[in-house]
Amino acid sequence: MATVTLRPTAEGDLIQNYVYPTDGVHWDKVDEATPDEDATYVHRYGGVVGAWGEDNSELENLPGGVGTITNVRITVRVRRIAQSPGQVGVANIGRGVRVNGSSYYSTFGTTNDSYFDTGVDYVTNPDTGVAWTISDVNSLQSLVRNKFVNYALFQGGFTSSRCTQVSAVVTFDPILAPTGTTDPATSVAANSSTLNGTLDDDGGEACDCGFEWGLTDAYGNTTPTQSRTTGQTFAQAISGLSPGTTYHFRVVVTNTAGTSYGADRTFTTLGVLSTVTTDPASGVGMVLANLNGTLDDDGGLACDCGFEWGLTTAYGNTTPTQSRTTGQTFSQAISGLDLDTTYHFRASSNNV
Known part of the structure; x- marks a missing residue:
């Protein structure tokens, strides 16, 4: 298993909270790798009492080498903000994702006036109910919700929350370089032959599979490739060969993690009777x-x-x-x- 952290890069669908400082966009108030606490943040301290404010941020795209995605965790760094010191009112906070125009989140209440991290996990895409795909993750948006609450009637003040940092941690099986086996050539004739190979392990994604061949183990010629996954075989016919001649060949298998080569094999074309x-x-x-x-x-x-x-x-x-x-x-x-x-x-x- 491996993880990668994705951070905000642009405004999302909904921008309903307030920001501090008050100039600029929302997403760059919560994109820091190291939290800057009260230096920049989004909040809901103001506006319509009892109303939720939701901020969405587009996230960085996944890097190369990501295979099966097993979890997406949205983490927000938040704290309560109260009008009066010692106020016991609860700040309501939500965190989650926005996918294909729909928001998915869970909420909780806190009276903690110091910043802390809190997150929610999505093992599958909540919009589709099935495993995350790379395109799913590349198009999702983070979500943070804040609520402005009036406790004035019995506590003498208002309560809300601030969010200073948002991130998505994606857990995945990394793509590995593939491995392949060079199988014996078949249908060997005077001027042609069929090269054969097996993709032993695709490393986590479909691979381009082909061959190098030539008169020596420096090869010099390549065949077209075929898309294959673990355990599948592949073959390519080559022609224009010289009779009674020994040729070298090996498999070449490639995915986004790299290229691997099979062992060298040889075959000798048949001689044409004089x-x-x-x-x-x-x-x-x-x-x-x-x-x-x-x-x-x-x-x-x-x-x-x-x-x-x-x-x-x-x-x-x-x-x-x-x-x-x-x-x-x-x-x-x-x-x-x-x-x-x-x-x-x-x-x-x-x-x-």
């Missing part, structure tokens, strides 16, 4: 020949190209390989052949 043509042998002599081939398609990667050869289509012999790319030819000379003998051969290529 295609090759076996061309006619050339330079055939009594004991030697040149085997020839063409690499028709390297599948996106340079290929090791060579030949299998032998007395049957089971071959049994291989030649050294040469590195070639699409459209290039390759040849290998073989020797030690038998006279007047038929030999079989075929070209081969490998891009893995």
Whole structure:
């Protein structure tokens, strides 16, 4: 749990009390972080006898990082003011909130002529009956009520009250930085893949969830994000990848408290099979020949190209390989052949 104190910043809906000093606005008479007691205050000592006066003040907005709001406490610092010393008349005071044009408050009586703090708690929004939202708190107004009472008939004077300070203390669960897990990639193909992740803890609010990816763990590319909450998974398909290539990726999860990263994972795209043509042998002599081939398609990667050869289509012999790319030819000379003998051969290529 955490708390934040909000103080008046502007006049509210109702301004019915009097102020001291008499110049200026009402809210700045009660906005001090450290109370100035009788130096500035609002009061109801005067006007129609028996009438309540209500002052509302707009409050500061909540800062960032506020999660679930569990309580709003309105605190006012007040004292009785009596016409005659020793007078026993009770000063009537109310404190509360004004929400959507309606006032909610509780009242009490006091004979205390020294300033003291008194407050009222609102676990839920009294206007809606449900939990406070950030927008609720940002739009509520504080409320203080004072009443001017005539005790002259039996105590010889008037009684009212002064208020020198107003604040709202908001109790909340703070938003924390989220955490996420980088899950294995799926649907890995030669030129595309799907990146997967899980939002383990949203920190108290929905998060923007996506990925960083690239050829190294410096990444260099980012995906669009998706809004997720605790326990939900998310995925993004990426394309335009190179066949037979290893890529790095990790999850990136963000809320108003910050950004967190998952562990690095890798996947390797599939290689596209190369295609090759076996061309006619050339330079055939009594004991030697040149085997020839063409690499028709390297599948996106340079290929090791060579030949299998032998007395049957089971071959049994291989030649050294040469590195070639699409459209290039390759040849290998073989020797030690038998006279007047038929030999079989075929070209081969490998891009893995």
